[in-house]
Amino acid sequence: MNANPVLDQQPEVSIVTPKLNYSKWELLVPLLVVTSLLISCIILSPKKYYWNDEFYSYLFLADKSFMHMWGSFHDKINNTPPLYFFLGWLWDKTFGSSELSLRLFSSVGFGVACFIIWIILRRNYSFIGATAGVLIPFCGSTLVLYQNSEARMYGLYIAISSLAVLVYDRISRDERPGYKLLAINAIVHAAFIQTHLHSLFFSGATMASLIVSDWYFGRYRPKVYLSFVAGWLTFLLYLPSFLIQADAGNPRSYLFIPNIKDLLDALNLGETESGLLPGNVVVVLKSLVLIALIFISAKSFFERINRYKVRLIPGRSERKKVASLLIISYAYLVATVAIWLISLWIKPIFMDRYLMPIVCSWSILLAHFVSYFIQNITRVKSAGKLNRGYSYGTVILTISITLLVAYLLAKPIRYAIAVQPERAPGIEDSKFGYSDLPVVVNVYSGYFLQRLQYSAQRSRYRFVLDWPSAVDSSSGLFSPQEYKHLEALSRRYPDFFKNQVVQSKEFLPTAKRFLVLTYPDYDRECTTEPIYENFQCPRWFSMVILSNPDYKVTTLGETESHWKMHLVEAR
DSSP, X not given: OOXXXXXXXXXXXXXXXXXXXXXXXXGHHHHHHHHHHHHHHHHHGGGSOOOHHHHHHHHHHTOSOHHHHHHHHTSSSOXXXXXXXXXXXXXXXXXXXXHHHHHHHHHHHHHHHHHHHHHHHHHHSOHHHHHHHHHHHHHHOHHHHHHTTSSSTHHHHHHHHHHHHHHHHHHHHXXXXXXXXXXXXXXXXXXXXXXXXXXXXXXXXXXXHHHXXXXXXXXXXXXXXXXXXXXXXXXXXXHHHHHHHHGGGSSOOSOOOOOHHHHHHHHTTSOOOOSSSOHHHHHHHHHHHHHHHHHHHHHHHHHHHHTSSSSOOTTOHHHHHHHHHHHHXXXXXXXXXXXXXXXXXXXXXXXXXXXXXXXXXXXXXXXXXXXHHHHHHHHHHHTTOOOTHHHHHHHHHXXXXXXXXXXXXXXXXXXXXXXXXXXXXXXXXXXXXXXXXXXXXXXXXXXXXHHHHHOTTGGGEEEEEXXXXXXXXXXXXXXXXXXXXXXXXXXHOHHHHTTOEEEHHHHGGGOSEEEEEEOTTTTOOOOSSOSGGGSOOOOHIIIIIITOTTEEEEEEEEOTTSOEEEEEEEO
């Protein structure tokens, strides 16, 4: 309890969420952002084929049987909680299994997140501040623009992240939230942790934000904190599947130790392409902007506090709502840094797309900064400190903001138009002849999956499984995990693979002549050090074929992708 006598004299006030007091026409801003993202997805999707991770979504969501999909979920394929696959399976049965359909499921998730974040920001900040808070992260972030057209769970991930912040904002305003609101909070955080494993960090950061906020305002609400725990307990239902899925990363996983640039890129919502400045300079500039946003928002908050000689009085919602949102924006950034430190010191678990909830941090900080900036200009004008040039400056500023808004709204579409269409998978493999021979794809398994899905000669391709070469210390980080993924996929979906994922000991006795597609440096040896350069070095061709005198190997040439094709003949 707070011992301050001034605070003790204040009556308990129930803070209820005010009605949204903005014009319905203001909703055009998030509507235009969502429209731009959807158009971007529609333009971009036909230009690219499913890649490795998208196939792991496609095979599950396109499964005709929900129970079969659910059985496959428990295997060593997707190391991901189930909510995306539940909802995605229903989406697939409604809208179909095409690339565009499954990618639109992601884009719709980003659109839902945009509207939710708009509601949060507009409830707390000015129209221009809320506009900046959704335009810049959703239209200006390469992380968002890329994942917006991917058939993976990241659209759902950010949608539920934003919903968690919305409920957090509601609880922050209410001195005594009822059981209905607490039940909603428990359900939202159950959905949160059932969407992505890293949600555990951000859901924990959300509860920590409430604890810090309550401590600051002299509150103690154990029922609120228990509602988070209730949501987390649902992870126990997923735990058996998680342990099976996690075994795919034993003895090595594809994740690598991140460096400081990886952290800065993640905090800045992806790499920024610029034709004017070097990439490293852009990273530094964006990082300085983020630091400035954090500093200015904290400074403005403490300026408000310093007007009072005591801690903020419970019941003053104008201060509470600003404080609580800033706290959670900081908490999500701290969670990101914590994940980075864990990846440095304990186990690599860092990937920029896993940290999607920090979109919420950027939105809040931008909205706060812009609103604070406008408020200060208005205050200076009211004090009569601006001359007649103010009106001209206002016109120039208005025109500049309008052009910037138009530029940002168009960016997702321009981004999609600028992407070059991918070459059809396997189209370059036929130039070497030998069309009657099978082709062993001894490169990244994603390229094998693309050929199975899209090549007119899909029946030619094989992916050879060989545990000794996969687990060899020179095969890199991903090879053992790739082995387990492909073994599980072929076991669960035999109709798709048609015995084209085969064990080496079963394939070689029956194949007297075959082709092998390899990287140009097919004899390169990786190490097990968790760095990007050691992602993968397929070793089957080098260890099993080249080292065996029973085989004659002839290099036929190089493909347009700079891979090499070899003819292998048993002597």
